[in-house]
Amino acid sequence: xxxxxxxxxxxxxxxxxxxxxxxxxxxxxxxxxxxxxxxxxxxxxxxxxxxxxxxxxxxxxxxxxxxxxxxxxxxxxxxxxxxxxxxxxxxxxxxxxxxxxxxxxxxxxxxxxxxxxxxxxxxxxxxxxxxxxxxxxxxxxxxxxxxxxxxxxxxxxxxxxxxxxxxxxxxxxxxxxxxxxxxxxxxxxxxxxxxxxxxxxxxxxxxxxxxxxxxxxxxxxxxxxxxxxxxxxxxxxxxxx
Numbered sequence: 609x610x611x612x613x614x615x616x617x618x619x620x621x622x623x624x625x626x627x628x629x630x631x632x633x634x635x636x637x638x639x640x641x642x643x644x645x646x647x648x649x650x651x652x653x654x655x656x657x658x659x660x661x662x663x664x665x666x667x668x669x670x671x672x673x674x675x676x677x678x679x680x681x682x683x684x685x686x687x688x689x690x691x692x693x694x695x696x697x698x699x700x701x702x703x704x705x706x707x708x709x710x711x712x713x714x715x716x717x718x719x720x721x722x723x724x725x726x727x728x729x730x731x732x733x734x735x736x737x738x739x740x741x742x743x744x745x746x747x748x749x750x751x752x753x754x755x756x757x758x759x760x761x762x763x764x765x766x767x768x769x770x771x772x773x774x775x776x777x778x779x780x781x782x783x784x785x786x787x788x789x790x791x792x793x794x795x796x797x798x799x800x801x802x803x804x805x806x807x808x809x810x811x812x813x814x815x816x817x818x819x820x821x822x823x824x825x826x827x828x829x830x831x832x833x834x835x836x837x838x839x840x841x842x843x844x845x846x847x848x849x
Contacts, residue, residue: 623822626830628813629676634837636670639663641712646845671800675810681729682778685736695733701831702726708838727765731756732775770799
């Protein structure tokens, strides 16, 4: 169980880290849904307009979110009292979020060709669970990792195999922050090459994490924020187009 944060502890709590993740995620999705999908539309280049620059800035900041979510998932796995209940909650929100995700990103009620990030996090948790159960058997662990990456790629969940790899890096190197940062940072760069590898900057707040959960229990807020903010962005886009 996470310890409750206190003012005397240096660094940032898990709740603060989650807030960094959801704020950067919101900015990322604002860039995709409102700027690219609404204001710019098909007219990506508008002479004299700052919106294309705004889009790049928002997407660049947004690259920080996913590595933080992967780190928090690993921390959650290590500290949860009931991993199966944790998995059920992730899967439930994966289905809850699918319609808001498809509306916001694809402008349709159902898009079978791409799934929201909760599916990636759920698969990542499953991989960690079975990977941990196979401790001592490196061959079996390798097959579990490959199976998780293959499934994520097959269903085309957000960040697919790279997402599963990121989660595994946080878990495998949980006892060595330098290696965790090195390999995780390298994978983060690969995942965001089109935006100058900005995702690697996520390791700055991650390394500031002090191991404390924080005083307030904001679990429900964090779970509901994803589908709710996507739906709100979609509705806002409808109002400006």
